[in-house]
Amino acid sequence: MTPPVISQLIFAVLFVAALALAIFNARKIIQNIRLGRSEQRADQTGKRLQTMLLVAFGQKKMFKRPFAALLHLFVYLGFCIINLEMLEIVIDGLFGTHRAFSGLGGFYSFLIGAFEWLALSVLVGCVIFLTRRNITRVRRFFGIEMTPWPRTDANLILTAEILLMAAFLTMNAADHKLQLLGAPHYTQAGAFPISSWLLSALPDSIPSLIGIERFSWWFHIIGVLIFLNYLPYSKHLHILLAFPNTYFSNLHPKGRFTNMDSVTNEVKAMLDPSYTLETTAAPLRFGAKDIQDLTWKNLLEAYTCTECGRCTSVCPANITGKLLSPRKIMMDTRDRMVEVGDNIRKNKEDKDDGKSLLDNYITREEIWACTTCNACVEACPVNINPLEIIVELRRYAVMEESQAPIPLNAMFGNVENNGAPWKYAQADRANWVDD
Template structure:
């Protein structure tokens, strides 16, 4: 019987790892749709960002209560799952609590710590479910979250609660079976654990066979749930659990108010002012700005896949607050959806050469782009260092420089700058006249 269980467990592990690897490779290909960009400066600051922003979740603690709750769910869930290593080895080797005897007192301390964290994760997830579904905070009831995005968050929270309950029930049944001297379970003489011992009264009346059934069922459901969760992550906004770390490392370190100039534009302006510098064989730029995700940087697409859909960017956006259509969260969700659409079509047909759609117009509208004030509030608020503004600016450059699509007021300003070297409609020679008249 043990051999059969080990074979089934091996098949489970291989299947879960294979499916997860396949999807991660697909996401990697989607990120590689973007234009190559070298990001390798100031490595010390980048590692500091990983530590403070990704793992330490520094920005979340602007609201201390939410910061603590989120840290418990995030760090607690990761730390608790260290015990997965033991479960996997037990499943493959047919052992029971492989590390219990070798680690001794340290093992008891670790499992007790895991149980306390499990209880805290359950409480934190319950509070987050209440915030989302009963209190209904404004940023969680936006129309852009209708359907799958709203359900996705609830599925994850419910799953984490169930996994933690299975973990505690499994430990409770295990320690009871140890007390009853059941073979296999007596391989580990751990004694009671700090939280799961309080579940003993619920299980005490069961027979040995029933109790073994409960413990084994919880063991199997727990590890199957972990592997299912692992394979659900790449399809969920909760992929940020993994991508927050590289995204924090590759975040732009320039001051938020500094915009990235386009070398192609600077070059064209230079040649216009000093034609003698223009090479005779100069080739014009293929495109100004970005129309589709393939024109964006790979970092922009990594941003999109790292988005937590928490809505802090949209809640801080002055354009959105005043009722305009712009939502930085939607910008990131649309970018990710478009990248997914392209990579899925490419996977079906390697010769695929477009579907007549683009990120600009088909996903993100002109009205949304024009509403942006480039204030950087969205960038400042994002807990995982995402930059929606960079995507907005590149799409707007495409609109204006490729499609000549700008409001009349903007066109008038552009003409004034081109002719008068200032946004106002008067001659450069008259620029200082106001001083003489005052």
């Protein structure tokens, strides 16, 4: 067996193994999301597609902070577009070719040149982002929920992207020099506007250049495969989930709250004796105590959270020193969902572990600090809605446990007795006119 065949075999094994692991992890994520209750989000297809294109692909909401948005756009588009070259790399790895698409001629040169400029933009963007996180220390990147792991996760991804782009440019530089030296198997193909800057730093020996080019090639492809399987354990899963999450966005006005069908039916029956109750299955509980009481969309949002902190940075409760952090709400929901999912897969059933989202992860103080102003919803760059989770947890506390802060209990009593939040009887409401 010749060395090229061995190389192809090694590549095929690594590639298939990486894909298999990625599919396995994707199935776990889907299973976890399906733990949530059903919810209808398939209407208004045109409007949903428009929202996805503007918010996820066009990153419309990111540009409320133009500098960070522009850098993020360079990094996002650069990394995604450059990885289109993965198709050529896979073909070369499986079949032993070199630059399989070089037959495209001038268009191929345009593509490689564009990839190199994008790689440079990714490098610059990631370096600036690392500086903002670790030297400038932007305030919203910190908080009680930002334990060492989330901060390390962000730094790992940024460092990995820098290394992958450096390997890509080094590979191109060595390839370009090998083409100039007339090395066999390295046919003239591609344009190298950025990597050509590195030519003087490379040796003139063909064997050495081949070693550098091959090392960079393997480093790049293995790095991308590792990155693919690291995503399920990282906040950077939003690279993939931002698209379905924005597509299934809540299209209603932000101030509109959902009604419980069971409660609505009871009220309609009391107001109209002729009303026939809809035959819907009674809910296991009112509101949400654990992640199974939330909807699949809430759980999808928990996985999609970028941990950027924009929601928390505009939250009036958090700004005034309250315990609430909308980012923590989403991170806690995700952590609890993963714990429940792993527990079900381990025990082959939904076995009670004595924990719940409310109290064990999210405290009562947090949910009652929320002003329901929707600032967090408006700020999120991928249309995540922490408020829906907070409201459902509140509903459980009030309707299932009859537990609410004292001022709210007083208000509930006034509504029940006086038909209004105030302590005055209905007959006395217009007395202010006499003054």
